[in-house]
Amino acid sequence: xxxxxxxxxxxxNIVRSADAHMFTKQxxxxxxxxxxxxxxxxxxxxxxxNSKIPTHLFLKRDLLEYKNTKK
Numbered sequence: 832x833x834x835x836x837x838x839x840x841x842x843x844n845i846v847r848s849a850d851a852h853m854f855t856k857q858x859x860x861x862x863x864x865x866x867x868x869x870x871x872x873x874x875x876x877x878x879x880x881n882s883k884i885p886t887h888l889f890l891k892r893d894l895l896e897y898k899n900t901k902k
Contacts, residue, residue, distance in 0.1 A: 843891075844890055844891050844892070845874065845875075845888050845889070845890065845891070846888070846889045846890070846891050846894060847886075847887075847888060847889075848866075848873070848886070848887040848888070848889065851871075851887075851889045851894055854889075854891060854894035854895055854898060855871070855894050855895075855897050855898045855901070856898050865897070865901075866887075870897065870901070871889070871893070871894070871897055872893070873887035873888060873889055874888055874889055874890040874893065875887075875888045876888070
């Protein structure tokens, strides 16, 4: 896979935590609660610039699967 393919795959499959709640059809607070309870796990967590607040990235398919199976 070359860099162009990687970028395309990422743009089609990776979702920022700020947008993830839209794919699970939850409120932001509902999504945060599901995340804290371990019901939704990030695909990748980045600590950018030694930030105390990590950046979580999610796979779109995992979010859609959670949406379809959540109670």
